[in-house]
Every structure is written in C-alpha cells, then in structure tokens.
Amino acid sequence: MIPTIIVGGIFGIIMLWALIHAKRDLKSNKCAGCSVNNCSSRK
Amino acid sequence: MKIALAGNPNSGKTTLFNALTGKTEYVGNWAGVTVDKKVAAIKNKYQIVNEPIDIVDLPGAYSISPYTGEEAITSDFVLESKPDVIINIVDGANISRSLFFTTQLLELGIPVVVALNKADIITKRGDIVNGHELEKALGCKVVTITATTEKGLDDLVKTAAHLVGTKQEPLNFNDLDGNNDVARQTWINTILEKSLNKKHNASRVNFSDRIDMVVAHKWFGLPIFFLIMWGVYAFSIEGLGGFLSGYLNDVVFGEVIPDALNGFFEGVGVNPLMQALIVDGAVGGVGAVIGFLPLIMVLFFCLSLLEDSGYMSRVAVIMDRYFKKIGLSGKSIIPMIVGSGCAIPGVMATRTIENENEKRMTTILTPFVPCGAKLPIIALFSVVFFPNTSWVGPSIYIIAIGVIIIGGLLLKKLFVWDNTSFFIMELPEYKLPSIKNAIIQMFDKAKGFIYKATTIILVMNTLVWFMQAFNWKLQATEIQSESILASVGSVIAPLLIPLGFVGWQLAAASITGFIAKENVVATFAVLFAMASEEALHVPGGALSQMFTPVTAYAFLAFNLFTPPCFAAIGAMNAEMDSKKWFFRGLAFQLSVGYILALLITHIGTLIIYGETAEGFVPAIFVLIAYAVGVTFLIKRANHSKTALVATE
Numbered sequence: 001m002i003p004t005i006i007v008g009g010i011f012g013i014i015m016l017w018a019l020i021h022a023k024r025d026l027k028s029n030k031c032a033g034c035s036v037n038n039c040s041s042r043k
Numbered sequence: 044m045k046i047a048l049a050g051n052p053n054s055g056k057t058t059l060f061n062a063l064t065g066k067t068e069y070v071g072n073w074a075g076v077t078v079d080k081k082v083a084a085i086k087n088k089y090q091i092v093n094e095p096i097d098i099v100d101l102p103g104a105y106s107i108s109p110y111t112g113e114e115a116i117t118s119d120f121v122l123e124s125k126p127d128v129i130i131n132i133v134d135g136a137n138i139s140r141s142l143f144f145t146t147q148l149l150e151l152g153i154p155v156v157v158a159l160n161k162a163d164i165i166t167k168r169g170d171i172v173n174g175h176e177l178e179k180a181l182g183c184k185v186v187t188i189t190a191t192t193e194k195g196l197d198d199l200v201k202t203a204a205h206l207v208g209t210k211q212e213p214l215n216f217n218d219l220d221g222n223n224d225v226a227r228q229t230w231i232n233t234i235l236e237k238s239l240n241k242k243h244n245a246s247r248v249n250f251s252d253r254i255d256m257v258v259a260h261k262w263f264g265l266p267i268f269f270l271i272m273w274g275v276y277a278f279s280i281e282g283l284g285g286f287l288s289g290y291l292n293d294v295v296f297g298e299v300i301p302d303a304l305n306g307f308f309e310g311v312g313v314n315p316l317m318q319a320l321i322v323d324g325a326v327g328g329v330g331a332v333i334g335f336l337p338l339i340m341v342l343f344f345c346l347s348l349l350e351d352s353g354y355m356s357r358v359a360v361i362m363d364r365y366f367k368k369i370g371l372s373g374k375s376i377i378p379m380i381v382g383s384g385c386a387i388p389g390v391m392a393t394r395t396i397e398n399e400n401e402k403r404m405t406t407i408l409t410p411f412v413p414c415g416a417k418l419p420i421i422a423l424f425s426v427v428f429f430p431n432t433s434w435v436g437p438s439i440y441i442i443a444i445g446v447i448i449i450g451g452l453l454l455k456k457l458f459v460w461d462n463t464s465f466f467i468m469e470l471p472e473y474k475l476p477s478i479k480n481a482i483i484q485m486f487d488k489a490k491g492f493i494y495k496a497t498t499i500i501l502v503m504n505t506l507v508w509f510m511q512a513f514n515w516k517l518q519a520t521e522i523q524s525e526s527i528l529a530s531v532g533s534v535i536a537p538l539l540i541p542l543g544f545v546g547w548q549l550a551a552a553s554i555t556g557f558i559a560k561e562n563v564v565a566t567f568a569v570l571f572a573m574a575s576e577e578a579l580h581v582p583g584g585a586l587s588q589m590f591t592p593v594t595a596y597a598f599l600a601f602n603l604f605t606p607p608c609f610a611a612i613g614a615m616n617a618e619m620d621s622k623k624w625f626f627r628g629l630a631f632q633l634s635v636g637y638i639l640a641l642l643i644t645h646i647g648t649l650i651i652y653g654e655t656a657e658g659f660v661p662a663i664f665v666l667i668a669y670a671v672g673v674t675f676l677i678k679r680a681n682h683s684k685t686a687l688v689a690t691e
C-alpha cells in the first residue's frame with residue numbers, strides 16, 4: 001500500500017505540472033512546441 | 044531603454060536580434076519571415092549601460108506607409124510606441140533599395156543608427172562603402188556589422204546607447220525639390236555615387252542566376268522540387284531518421300524502459316492498476332510519441348538547410364505559375380512552407396498577403412501541409428503497413444500539394460473569388476546554408492516536441508488510459524469494449540463506416556488527434572498495449588489487425604487532411620477575424636479530409652483487391668449527397684454573382 005501511495009504521489013505531481021502547462025498553452029492558443037520556443041508569442 | 048530593429052525584409056534583423064539577445068527566433072533566407080514584433084532583454088555581454096536595454100525585432104518593411112498587415116505592425120510601432128533608438132538595418136547586398144526606408148525613418152525625430160549589415164558579402168563582392176560620406180549625407184551614424192558572425196555589434200550597441208535622449212536632425216535634401224518617392228530614390232542614388240564603389244557590373248549573370256536557370260526553370264522546376272522533397276522526406280522518415288526512431292521505439296521505449304519500470308514496481312509491490320497506469324498509459328503513450336524524436340530532428344535539420352540556402356524562395360516562384368490558376372499567388376507558398384513546421388506560425392504568416400480573398404483561401408489551405416506533429420502518424424503507419432518502402436512520406440507531401448490545388452479550385456468555385464493579385468518576390472542569393480543555424484533550429488524543434496509530449500500528450504494519454512480501463516460505474520474493467528472510451532468512441536464510429544474504418548478505437552484516436560495530432564499515435568499505443576505484447580510499431584502487431592494497407596493509408600489521410608489541432612484552429616479563427624469564414628473554413632477542411640479518405644478506401648480497395656471495401660453502399664450515398672450539396676452551393680454562388688452583375 002505504501003509504495004503505491006508514494007509512486008502515485010510522484011506521478012500525481014508530474015501530472016499536475018503537465019496539466020497546468022497544457023491548460024496554459026491551450027488557453028493562449030499556442031502550440032506547445034511554440035510556447036517553449038516562444039515562436040508565436042503574441043502581444 | 045528600448046532599441047528597435049527596423050529595416051527591409053531579409054536584411055538580417057532577426058539574425059541581429061538573436062545575436063544581441065541570445066534568443067533563437069526564426070531566421071530564413073527570404074522576405075517576410077518575421078510577422079510579429081518580438082521583445083527581449085539584451086545579453087549581459089552587450090549590456091554596456093546601467094539602464095536595462097530591451098531589443099525589439101520588427102517585421103521587415105519597405106516603407107513607412109504600410110502595404111501589408113505585418114508592415115503595419117512595424118510602422119505602428121515606430122510611429123506610436125516611440126522607441127528610444129532605432130537601429131536601421133541596411134542590407135549590404137542591396138544598399139540602394141534599403142536606404143529608401145532609411146530616409147523615412149530619419150524624418151521621425153527618433154535617433155537612428157544605420158547598421159550596414161552583411162559586411163562579409165560587401166567584402167566578398169569587392170565593393171567599397173565609404174562610411175564617412177554616408178554618415179555625412181544621411182546625418183546619422185553608420186556602423187558596419189556582420190550579424191551572422193557577430194562582428195561590429197559592440198560598436199553598434201555603444202553607438203545606439205549614446206544616442207538616447209538626442210533628437211535626430213531631419214534629412215537635408217539640399218537640391219531636392221518635391222518630396223515624392225521618385226525624388227527620394229533619385230537623391231539616394233546621388234549620395235551613393237559618392238559613397239559606394241561597386242566593383243562588379245550589376246548586369247553580369249552571377250552564380251545564383253545560373254543555378255536559377257535550372258531549378259526555377261519553367262519545366263524542370265516542379266520535378267526538381269518533387270525530387271528534393273522526396274529525398275528529404277525519404278531520408279528523414281524512412282532513412283536515417285526512421286532508423287534511429289525504430290531503435291528508440293522498439294528497444295528503448297519498447298523494452299528497456301517498460302521492463303525496468305515493471306521490474307521495479309513489482310519489486311516494491313505497487314498496485315497493479317497503478318503500475319498499468321504508469322507503464323501502459325503514461326510511459327507507453329508518451330514513449331510512442333517521443334520515439335519519433337530523431338525523425339523530427341533529421342527532418343527539420345534538412346528543411347532548415349534547404350531554407351537557408353535560398354532554395355525555398357525559388358519554390359514560391361515555381362509554384363506561383365500553378366497557383367495563379369487557382370487564384371493564389373506565390374505569396375501563399377510562404378505560409379505553407381512555414382506550415383510544414385507547425386500550422387500556427389504558418390497561418391499567422393498569411394498576414395503578408397494583402398488581398399483579402401487570397402488571405403482567407405491561404406488560411407484555409409495552409410493546415411493541409413503536413414506539420415511536424417503529423418509526422419509521427421505518418422511514420423507509424425509507414426513502418427507498420429508499408430515496411431521497407433520509402434514512398435509513404437513523400438506521397439503524403441504530394442497528395443498535400445494536390446489537395447491544396449484542388450481545394451483552391453473548389454473554394455474559388457464555391458465562393459466565386461476572382462483574385463488577380465500578382466506576385467513579385469525578391470530572390471535572395473544562394474548561399475552555403477549555416478550548419479549552426481540548422482542545429483539550433485533542430486534542437487529548438489526537439490525541445491518543443493519533448494515539451495509537448497510531456498505536457499498535453501501526457502495529460503491526454505492518461506485520460507485515455509483511465510477511460511479505457513474503467514466503465515461508467517467507475518469499476519476497473521479488463522474488457523476494453525465495455526469501457527467509457529469504447530462507449531464514447533462508438534457514438535462517433537458510425538460516421539466513419541462510409542470510410543471503411545470499423546472500430547471505436549479509430550474514432551477515439553481521431554478525436555484525441557484534434558487536441559494534438561501526435562495523440563493519434565499515443566492513443567493507439569495505450570489502446571493496444573494490452574492487446575499485444577509487441578510494441579506498437581511492429582508490422583503484424585495489434586494495429587495491423589484494424590486495417591488493410593489501403594484503409595490504413597486512407598486513415599492516415601483522414602487524420603492529416605481533416606482540420607488541424609485545436610491550437611491551429613484557434614490561430615485560424617484569430618487570423619480570419621470573421622466567424623462566418625472561420626466556420627466555412629472548418630467545414631471545408633472537414634469535408635475535404637472525409638471525402639479524400641473515402642475515395643482512397645473505396646477506389647483503392649476496388650483496384651488493388653478487386654472487391655468492395657466495408658461501407659461501400661453508405662459511401663455511395665455520402666458521395667451522392669456531397670456532389671449534390673457542392674453543385675447546389677456552386678449554383679447558388681453563380682446565381683448571386685449574376686444577380687450582382689445584373690443590378691450593377
């Protein structure tokens with residue numbers, strides 16, 4: 001049980017990070033690839 | 044302190060911007076690469092005053108009175124936001140033309156430094172520029188630089204920083220009467236007589252012209268373009284890129300990582316469901332996408348070399364001949380070439396097109412060009428269904444050109460667009476492409492690709508895994524067909540029957556593809572992880588049971604030629620600036636992809652296997668309905684056109 005919780009917790013944190021970034025990119029209408037290279041940054 | 048970089052297109056503004064700020068903005072050997080202003084802080088190395096310096100890169104402009112959308116960004120910026128200093132980049136290979144814009148900038152009162160760029164080319168040609176004469180005539184500082192090798196930049200920044208707070212004296216046109224454009228250019232030519240000593244006679248046929256006689260030839264141009272594209276795609280998808288990706292997919296993500304994770308999780312005793320979520324869901328899906336990283340890198344390396352050499356601007360000229368017939372011009376090619384990386388900057392690049400109809404048409408057609416995100420799907424289907432062949436990738440490219448031309452014709456008929464815009468493109472000289480630039484762009488693409496795989500793809504994948512592992516009562520189920528995903532997919536699946544695609548999995552994959560195209564691959568990886576011990580990429584595995592080679596190719600086309608991903612759809616919406624046209628565009632793209640897949644499935648199956656494919660009868664009905672619909676729309680369009688003429 002405990003290993004499952006630890007592994008699940010780590011995975012949860014990674015997911016949270018991914019979710020925040022994915023949401024930000026979708027919202028600002030950027031392709032994720034662009035937002036890291038800043039290629040279509042608008043005003 | 045704000046320093047703006049302004050100058051003609053292709054003069055090297057972005058190259059200078061990147062050198063000064065350490066950014067990696069897009070540099071291409073053609074006019075109209077930058078279509079938006081970019082701001083960044085200067086590198087520490089060049090931060091020579093206490094006040095922080097910001098550099099602003101602007102789209103290229105020929106004149107302060109704008110012609111096109113991106114030129115307007117430049118003139119608005121210099122006229123309204125009043126930068127502290129303007130660095131006016133003058134293309135050393137094209138001094139006379141560049142100075143026209145300079146004379147206009149000098150009248151704004153904002154201090155101007157002329158950065159005479161591409162000094163290496165001036166030296167190579169043996170031309171001599173007398174900087175002092177030029178400074179005297181223009182009444183501003185002139186600094187000679189080479190942006191590519193960062194030569195003279197210290198001096199440039201220093202000169203610019205010292206000018207802050209001063210006021211530019213307006214030009215002294217002396218004996219110039221009148222202030223029209225012709226007089227201005229004449230004045231420039233007079234001052235250049237004193238300050239520029241050209242070695243060569245300009246009318247001489249040079250090396251670039253000689254190459255152009257072949258590659259931009261009326262008849263050879265197009266076949267040569269196809270051959271080059273074939274080479275690039277075959278090399279990246281099936282050649283070196285495919286080879287490396289195969290290794291990554293089959294060995295690293297197919298065995299090493301899952302085996303290690305499974306071993307570890309079993310060892311420490313993690314719940315099997317959690318283990319499946321991480322190994323089959325997250326790692327499996329993301330791995331299936333990241334496996335294609337080498338392929339993406341090889342492709343963008345090659346494309347970048349091709350672009351920087353100056354060849355891509357010739358493609359615009361070659362295509363102009365064919366595009367004219369469908370109401371587009373060579374200008375539309377540039378968004379499409381940019382779109383081969385990603386449809387979003389491609390769609391944004393339509394700003395360089397003045398004609399409204401032509402711009403709309405280009406915005407609708409640009410997403411048909413296979414972008415980087417679509418490559419993993421192409422590569423996956425290519426290795427699974429057509430192993431050891433090299434035609435799949437290039438053929439998709441050729442189909443894309445066909446779809447663009449036929450789609451353009453159809454749009455023209457549907458909306459009776461009469462575009463008679465003409466196209467003049469300045470052809471930069473050929474040059475040895477910069478390997479450094481190509482490597483930078485390659486790693487940029489790689490970074491973006493990995494980031495995307497670990498954010499949006501990871502999220503979608505995990506969601507897909509949950510939806511296929513649980514039923515509506517939120518109980519874990521071993522039987523995929525009873526899962527949430529299956530029931531959602533089944534709602535859409537009937538729509539795919541006329542295309543010969545049977546299975547809710549296909550519907551599910553296509554839907555996730557609208558979020559990001561790589562998801563098609565990731566979703567398959569998650570869905571088939573249970574069905575097969577083999578990795579997704581192996582011919583004869585679980586994926587190959589869903590299709591015949593013909594329907595596989597059709598499914599590939601369906602995913603590539605229906606509307607692009609959400610982000611690109613958003614960009615289309617923003618550029619179109621009209622809900623009506625936006626929805627028309629989407630409907631058009633959807634119908635094009637759908638009918639194309641339908642035709643491939645049924646005609647292909649008839650010809651290759653001599654029998655009808657699944658869904659043949661519904662397909663006939665769809666086709667008839669489509670033909671009737673299109674005819675009706677064209678009739679109506681023609682009717683309103685005649686009505687318009689009659690009332691005039």
Ligand SMILES: Nc1nc2c(ncn2[C@@H]2O[C@H](COP(=O)(O)OP(=O)(O)OP(=O)(O)O)[C@@H](O)[C@H]2O)c(=O)[nH]1
Binds near residue numbers: 074
């Ligand atoms: N030989 C030489 N080439 C240069 C130099 N600076 C830039 N270039 C090349 O000129 C081309 C255009 O560079 P960009 O920086 O994209 O030009 P830009 O002014 O930003 O162009 P737009 O964004 O279209 O307005 C590229 O192929 C550069 O490699 C230079 O100092 N010497």
Ligand SMILES: [Mg+2]
Binds near residue numbers: 102
């Ligand atoms: Mg630029």
